[in-house]
Amino acid sequence: MRVLYVHQYFNTPEDGGCIRSYHLARGLVAAGHEVTMITSHNGPSQSCDIEGIKVHYLQVPYANKFGFIRRIWAYLDFVRQSKRKVRQLDQSFDLAYVMTTPLTTGLIALHLKEVYNIPYYFEVGDLWPEAPIKMGAIKSGFLKQLLYRFEKKCYFEAQKVIALSPAIRNYIEASCPETNVYVVTNIADVKRFEPTHKLQHFNAEQPLHVGYLGTFGAANDLDNLIKVARACAAQHVPVKFTLMGSGGQYARIAKKSQSLANTTVLPFGNTAEVEKLMEQLDVCYVSFKNLEILNTGSPNKFFDGLAAGKLIITNFGGWIRNLIEKNQCGFYHDPTESEDFIRKIREFVDNPHLLHTYQKNARTLAENYYSKELQVQKLLNIMSNQKHMSVSDSEVYILTA
Template identity: 70%
Template sequence: MKILYIHQYFKTPAEGGCVRPYHLAKGLVDQGHEVTMVTTHDVLSGLHQIDGLQVHYLQVPYANRFGFMRRIWSYLRYVVLAKRKIASLKTKFDLAYVMTTPLTTGLIALHLKERYNLPYYFEVGDLWPEAPIKMGAIRNGLLKNLLYRFEKKCYFEAQKVIALSPAIRNYIEANSPETKVHVVPNFADVSFFEAHHKIQRFSAENPLKVGYIGTFGAANHLDYLLDAARVCQEQKLPVVFNLMGDGAHLKKIKSLSRQLDNLILHPFGSADAVKHLLESQDAVYVSFKNLEILNTGSPNKFFDGLAAGKLIMINFGGWIRQIVEEQKCGFYHDPLDPTELARKLSVFLKEPEMLYQYQKNARALAEKYYSKELQVQKLGKILTNQKHLSVSDSEVYILTA
């Protein structure tokens, strides 16, 4: 098929950041489809051929550090330029694959269906507008109502919706019962990350290393991690926290981290830089602000941690907490109680054999259920209306909510 892929923040592995769309699009190309990506870039513009993908870059700057109004401008600018670019393309597409966030990509999806009679599949990785509303970014009652109505229309008009988590699927089915929803979670790239498992004893000279690799933003609320690092330092636990990323709270984190001897900041890096740092860690920390709506997501760094075979440490509930605890590959700690993290981590410091087993469990989970190849194959079958894989959503307990 000829597939038009709409995604505002397309990144290649060389650039770093979320590379799920790159791998999904490339996977579809490898299955024999022709994929045209319409996206944005701070610098690049025009058509670029990237690993079999036709990528049309539109110059629309965007960064997590942007304020609310500047973000809105970026979202709407992309919608306008994307519509123009699509109108200029000579290809007759069979379907469109439209990825949120932001929800404004739904304007492009609805335009494609109305103007070109082009069916679209709608991927939902975060619940917009529910998440920004719950975080207090949108307060106007009329605007909230309009956004909820728009969201529901995007789901209703879609040929199918691809949810990145079972919690998102349940939310969409409750709000739009007519919509066909499939779960294709973020994936664990087990062919990229190597798992180095060994039993080791920890000390001041050989501390346990905890990595956080991701966005330094409001939704991540890394104050929880900093508070936990402070408690570990006060208790003289042999633990070092390594943070790599960028975002709106970077300056704040840099300032607060100066008080901590057990925390190291690393600059934002490519996929290879992430691989190098993550493989050298013993555990990964995945963080979200203490809001129930943020428990529904499918954070890619959780899956990277599984692929690399690391102890998973999280401070949020929901479906991922259920997986982590049932599969014995990590633990949850109360985000408002940093001493709980120190207490639970102390168990692994004293029992390195248990840490070794939890790390192996993480890698086994990644290989069995969340490999990149499995998710790309599943998406390809959904797009071509083929029967699902033998391991279906209903059969895999970890995809139930």
């Protein structure tokens, strides 16, 4: 098939960040499909071949620190330039694979179907507009209703919807029951990591190492992680914290951490730098505000943590909390109660055998359910209308959540 893949924030391992679309596109190429990628970056527009993927970069400046209006402008500019690029390509495509966020890529999907009669798959990793509405970023009642109608139209017109989590699938099926929804989660690239599960004894000289790798944004609730670090320092709990990433709140979080000897904040790193830090960690911390709508997500660093065989800690509920608790590879703590974190982390500080077991369980979960090969194969099966893997998405959810 000739596949037009649309992802506004396509990254390679050298770029860093989420490289899901890179892995899926490469998987499609390896299976014999022709893949044309339309994406954006801050540099000049250009086209190139990346491991068999024909990539067209559009110049659409964007940064996590952008305010709401400037972000919307970047989203709409990408829509405008993408439509023009498709017209310039003057190619026939059998299928479009359109990835959110942002939801505005749905305008491209609808345009492709209406103007060029190209059926599309619509991938949903975050529930827009529900998430920004619940967080208070969108207040106009008229705009809310407009966005909800647009969201449902994107789902309804899609040949298939690809949800990144069972929770997202459930939401879409409830709001748009006539839609065909499938789950292809984010990827645990087990071949990138060689976990070293060795027993360690922790003390002030050799503390347990907790790492947060990801976005420093309003939705990530990193202020409470700094409070946890401060409480650990005050009570002499041998835990070291490292935060790596970028975002609108990076400078403020870095400043708040300066007085803490047990906390280091590092700038955004590419895939190699993330791997290097992950190797040093004992624990992968996944952080979001504990809002029900944010509990549906599928953060890629969570899957990196599983692949690397790390104890997983979350400060929010939902399917990921259920997953790690059922499979004994992590725990949830109340983000408003630092003592809850301290009580639970002490079990692993004082019992290296327990930490060792949870870390091995994390790696096993990654290998059995979330490896790159399994997720690519699921997508290929969906495209060829084959039955899913021997264990279906719903069965995995029952087994693991």
